[in-house]
Amino acid sequence: xxxxxxxxxxxxxxxxxxxxxxxxxxxxxVTGASKEPFALVDLGRCNVRTAEHLTEVLRSLxxxxxxxxxxxxVNREPKPR
Numbered sequence: 001x002x003x004x005x006x007x008x009x010x011x012x013x014x015x016x017x018x019x020x021x022x023x024x025x026x027x028x029x030v031t032g033a034s035k036e037p038f039a040l041v042d043l044g045r046c047n048v049r050t051a052e053h054l055t056e057v058l059r060s061l062x063x064x065x066x067x068x069x070x071x072x073x074v075n076r077e078p079k080p081r
Contacts, residue, residue, distance in 0.1 A: 004032065004039040011041065018057045022046050 002010075004027050012025055024044020032039040046054070062070065 004041065008041055015054075020050060020054050020057060022050065022054075 008025060008027055012022075015022060015025075022044055023046065024042065026042050026044065028040035028042040
C-alpha cells in the first residue's frame with residue numbers, strides 16, 4: 001500500500017499533466033500526525049483561474065461507464081516503482 005505522501009505526489013503529477021497546479025495540495029497535518037491509518041489529503045486553496053481550469057479539465061473527461069472503464073484499465077496497468 002502506498003503512503004499518503006506518495007498518493008499526494010501522484011495526484012500532483014496527474015494534475016500537472018493536465019495543466020492544473022494546486023499550490024496548497026498536501027497531507028492534512030492533523031490527520032497525518034494522528035494514529036489514523038489513512039491521513040486526509042488537503043486539496044487546499046486555489047485562485048479562481050485554477051478552479052475554472054480544473055472545472056474545464058473535469059468536464060472534458062468521459063462520463064459514466066466510459067470513465068469507469070478507463071479507470072479500471074489504468075488500475076490494471078503495472079505501476080512504476
